[in-house]
Amino acid sequence: MAEPVVAVVGAGPAGLRATQVLVEAGLCPLLIDEGHRAGGQVYRRPPPGAERPASDLYGFEAGRAQTLHDLADALAPRIAYRPGTMVWSIAKREPAGFALNCLGPQGHGRIAADRLVLATGAMDRALPFPGWTLPGVFTLGAAQIALKAQGMAIGRRVALVGAGPLLPLVAHQYAKAGATPVVVLDVTPVWAKVRAAPRLAAMPATLAKGVWYMLAGALRGQPVRAGVRAIAVEGTSRVEALAWEDARGRRHRVPCDAVAASFGLRSEAQAADLAGCRFVFEPVTRQWQPERSPEGRSSHPLVYLAGDGSGIGGADVAELQGERTALTVLADLGRPRDAAREARLDRLLARQAGFRAALEAAYPYPHHLVETIADDEIVCRCEGITAGALRRAATERDAHEMNRLKALTRAGMGRCQGRVCGHAAAEILARTLTVPVETVGRLRGQAPIKPIPLREPV
Incomplete structure (x- = not known):
């Protein structure tokens, strides 16, 4: 019987560590990454020919960055590696599994996968x-x-x-x-x-x-x-x-x-949304994120999560979660469990969670900046929607939920699909209605989750 196709989306710290564990177990995972060179945002690598000393690029993290880059290079010939490839849509495949619509160096294509490990990272808020x-x-x-x-x-x-x-x-x-x-x-x-x-x-x-x-x-x-x-x-x-x-x-x-x-940062969770994962509201960072168990499982039995794409934790947490999540994938595939390794990772992650909570307390959410956004300030740059237009939609057109706000104003319908403006729009809507921000919901993920050309590149 053929081995299942496990697709890892994202080649940052979480995705690389997950891929490493799967390879060590004898699998040949599919690693898909938008970057042309693995490393993610925090350990982003310069293009060939423009390299500089790691100490200049990464400071104290130079050793860890170099370790991950070396790992990526060592893994490349042992996996199905798709660099420079964006997953812009995920659809269910019958009888089970997923079809990933991708855009890469060879143009548009569709990739079949039986299980997904989403390590999609974060972006600036x-x-x-x-x-x-x-x-x-x-x-x-x-x-x-x-x-x-x-x-x-x-x-x-x-x-x-x-x-x-x-x-x-x-x-x-x-x-x-x-x-x-x-x-x-x-x-x-x-x-x-x-x-x-x-x-x-x-x-x-x-x-x-x-x-x-x-x-x-x-x-x-x-x-x-x-x-x-x-x-x-x-x-x-x-x-x-x-x-x-x-x-x-x-x-x-x-x-x-x-x-x-x-x-602050916000999770890049659109892929998890399209894959059918359930979301929960995280009150400290004031954002919706895909539900993730300590072992790395999502609410979907074939989708696993690791790294900042399922909750902001930083590079150290991402590496640990990538390793822990991959062990869960192997256990669900019927492979022997390494209970001692799992327990060690669980202890490290619990310690990191405490530190992250303290870090969020040290840098609390800047409510005062949201409260002073003027009516004539552009919120949705793609569509030119102002804060005043959002407030009027709430008070005059009964826009009490984010997707209704989107339908009435076009906020979040542009190239970024709400990835940039969605958070601020939700905060403005909630304040206008004088309700907690979680009650106005979130923008539903829509394909394409990032801009794609209308025709394949020549």
Whole structure:
């Protein structure tokens, strides 16, 4: 009897570790990844011919990045590897399994799989603010991609804004690359970090790295401001300056030619939605994510989840979950279980969960930025929908749920399919209706989950 086809979607830390475990068990999994080189976002590899020392790209994580890159290279000849390939739709296949609609180097195609391991990662969480649609405004993740993949900064005088641990990391990476930021603005309060410090100390090595990034910036004279209450990008045809209001209500302004701003991360969970997974609301990160058991199972018996695509945990958690989830796949296929290995991974993941909870407490959700979004601010860039249009749809047209809001306003119908605007639109809708954000639901996943050309590339 032929071995089942296990497709792993995503070749970041979670997907690579899951693939490794499956190969060690004698399977030949199918690894599909949008990147042309494995590593994911956090360990993104430059294109061939543009390599730079790992220490310059990944800092403290250089050793781990190199290990994963070496693993990817070693696995490639032992698996069915599809780099540069996007899964844009997932359909059920009779009598069981899935048909994955993909776009890759050879054009459009359909791949059959019996079981899925979804390791689809995360993306920056965007919130609208004055000037955020100007040319020269990026997300923090995009600023990282520019450094890692293209070896360039997004500007000469860069301002960074954030609400999460990615902010000090990007600031350090830009300074190391010779592009010292003109200002680093943290929209979360200092007291939250002080209060969370004892719990963060449960993982001293990880905490020490974060503290070092901040101290290194301070020693460089890098301006860092916490508790920022409001931000606005100024300019006519492109970025010219960044203005902000500090915790005491004082206004400031700094000239710059580029801004990178993100407010935490959100799971890339559209593939899980199309695969038929049940979703649950996560109140701390204020987002819907596919239901995942500690062993890596989803609500669908043939779909498994690992990494940030099923809940934000970071690269370390993603690796552990990838390994743990693959062991669950093997157990469900009738392979002998390694109870000791499973127990060890469960203990490590439980410890990481405690640290992640402390990290979320240190960087709480920036409610104040949502509350001050003006009516004329663009929320859905693809369709040009303003916050005022969303509020009017709620109060005048009975849009009490996200998919109805989408139908009435077209918010979320553009190229991003709500991946960028959906979160902010839900927060605005909930505040307008004065209800908890989870009660307005979420945008249903629709194919294609990412933009695709109407015809195959020549």
